[in-house]
Amino acid sequence: MTLLSIRDLCVDYLAQDRTVRAVDRFSLDIPKGESFGIVGESGSGKSTLILALMGLLSKRKALVTGSALLDGADLIAMSEDERRAVRWKKMSIVFQNAMNSFSPVHRIGKMMQDIYFAHCPDSAKAERRTRMEELLGLVGLPPRVCDLYPHELSGGMMQRVNIALSLMFNPELLIMDEATTALDVVTQTQILKEIAQLEEKLDITRVMVTHDISVVASSCENVVVMYAGRCLEVGSVKTVLTKPAHPYTKGLIGGFPAEDEEGSDEEKRPLTSIPGTLPDLGAVPAGCIFEPRCDQSADACKSASVNLASLDDGRKVRCRRYGG
Amino acid sequence: MGIFISRRILTAILCIFAALCLNFIIIHAAPGDPVRILVGQDNPSPEVIEALTIKYGLDQPQYVQFFRYVGNLLRGDMGTSIYTGEPVSLMILRRMGPTALLALTAAVLAMVIGTAFGIFSGRRVGSKVDSAIGSISYLFDAMPGFWLGLMLILIFASSLHILPTAGMVDVRADHEGFLRALDILRHMALPVTTLTLTLIPYYMRISRAAVVQALGEDFITTLRAAGMPESKIYRTYVFRNAILPTITVFGIQMAYLVTGSAIVEIVFSWPGMGSFVMTAISRRDYPLLMGIYFILSISVAVMMIAVDLLYSAMDPRIRHTGVKE
């Protein structure tokens, strides 16, 4: 069953004298219960995509078209009031900057209770307080955190608070936007493990947005590789990350050290990086978007646009060599 | 927290001490004989010279004189006015009331109006309304207070004959009770308007910048993503984060308000410290001037500490760590 179905989503940033297409005809189906990873280098449009889904882009600065159906309701077309009702109850998000995602001059419990109150105005004060302590307990924090200020907690603890906040209404969809990037590796692994347990318990579908492919490898079932606002390759983590088809995916994986998983007795390969930088999204070439940086480009790549092609193992690839 | 406040108090004490030294140095470095300066006459009689020389210990070495001066101040003795012979402290005390009335009213009004405009403007940053408000505040910021006061007199008093132009009460009417309060209010209208108009730009600029900054913070995105209504975000979160710098400005403004209102007081012949200073200057009443300067320094220092206390009470980051970011 599909939980979130994105169709032809485009985001155009309106600059002073030109528009920049940050997300281009992006389509994706996220099945219920299967965690999804969205990877790409910074500037690939993954955060823009998330902000568009959450309706957090300013209408004056960005134009969003296409559709995104969450349980049949279109997130893009809905009114501000409808969206406010969907936010947090059906989908919630954990941002990267844990330290700054709470007001520095309010107690943590106060902001959490205010958010609870915004959705349940009839709730009693004591009820809200118990619920907050319950939530904090869920992520392994003591109840007294309610009465603390953000600067009194460490980055890892604040990220737990953010996760607790996002679980407030048992959302169906939980987006984590680089949520563990700023943490040290030990805390990151620990938190990822706990999240995996929580989502099973609470029946949550998780979307991980990250530039760190190892996070996706260790915590997601499916993965979509984004580049310049487009989907280049999508499929299960097993197929895409072990046998990458698109040259860009290969490049991305080459940029990270191999995970010492069971059965991987291949020799240590050298780390590589992808030459070049992201294209200017204000002036996109006619052919394949990745062609200028691709080590396997041919003349045909320069002229004809490339579409996503399905492969036998269930994945989709946007590359001419696979019939795109 | 404790360290933070005690540091500030130390600075304040240093400041008052520095004011003392400056006072002493200025009076001793001024051209002419200190006695003559203190007497305010060109040819004082020999008896007067001798009396003053002994009184101020002018025959003693400079450092002895300095300690004597400080000692007198510590005992609350700021000397007597050359012109009236009254104790300086009493004279100042009498003048403080009207100034406080004028200055406080204007400061509170300016804070409320200026902050309101600033928040209004900050919410619409970059819009036409925002730049229109910005331009008008620029204009008032560039206006000398005394000139604005004169223009208001020209319009409201001389041409329209609606409001009185000078003083605090109508001496001829000699009202009592409620009528007297009403009379004072009428007399306050123009000076308060002048002072308020010149103060509004400060508050506006500060609160607008604070709102713009607060709106860019990550926690605002969190609140929006969490489905909190925009009005509630503004009311509780943006406002609280934006009001802190406004309070600081209020304190600093208060501290300088006596000097800031001085000229306006003079324009409207308001019987406060401002016109008092001018009288003291024109009469060359140096003990009085020194006393006023000393009192002003103290009140500025005290206000600054009060602001810091208030600020740290409102910002948990300072409350806990004692560090102002």
Added chain:
Amino acid sequence: MKRVAAVKKMRERLRHLPQLRIGGIMLAFLLFVVIFAPLLAPYDPYALSDNMVEAPNFRHPLGTDGLGRDVLSMLIYGARTSLMVGGAAALIAAVIGVFLGGVAGFFGKKIGSVIGEAINVFMMMPTFFLILIVVALFGSGITKVMLVIGLTTWVGNAKLMRAQAMSLRERVFVRAAESVGESKLSILFWHIIPNGIYPIVANTTMGVASAILTESSLAFLGLGDPNVISWGQIIQSGKSYLVDGWWICAFGGLSIIYTVITFYLLGDGLNIMLSPKLASVQNAGKRT
């Protein structure tokens, strides 16, 4: 090549900074008036005549004051006074502020914190009143007024420069100069000050405006130089003729407003133009 690109970038920024453009045009006009004052003024500003408190007419476009002097001519010569006092005072404040702030921020703990504390103390002083007393005591010649305003308003600059110096002293090139054995003073003058002076440039431009306001306030209170025409003095003399001769006060004030806005605009524009540099300096300071 690099320089050409930098100039081009500067010009590009200028295009997006209306404050700087408008302020520049306004300043050009002001300078024109100041330089060609003798040619522009229709009358000798000091010359008395029998046409007292004459409303604006063809002979006197902005009327005459209580002593029969031509207001337009007085305003034109007053511009010289205002700009001179404003510029000189702001410059004095800049030099003192940069030096003290630089020393406080760059030199080691002892000297640094002593001067730092002195800056804090000065910050708390009621400046205008101090100026008032000093001018009243020491006399009100135009040079004295300039000096006193300059000597009492350097605190803001010192604070800015101190912050700049504190972040710059952690930078690699300063460290490098230190390790090569350059003397502290030479590092201060050749590395710290040239690299950290940008915010002071903007602040000094604003300082010109506030010095002009202070000078006019002093003149309005009768503490200006009685021998030099200044805008504040014109307003003071016009105060007694407010009802019958509104033009004396009105135009004097408008001139002050025009000039103050000019320098506000320039200062604002400079602040924005120079702040990217400022921002990157500060960030670099944080990272190390």
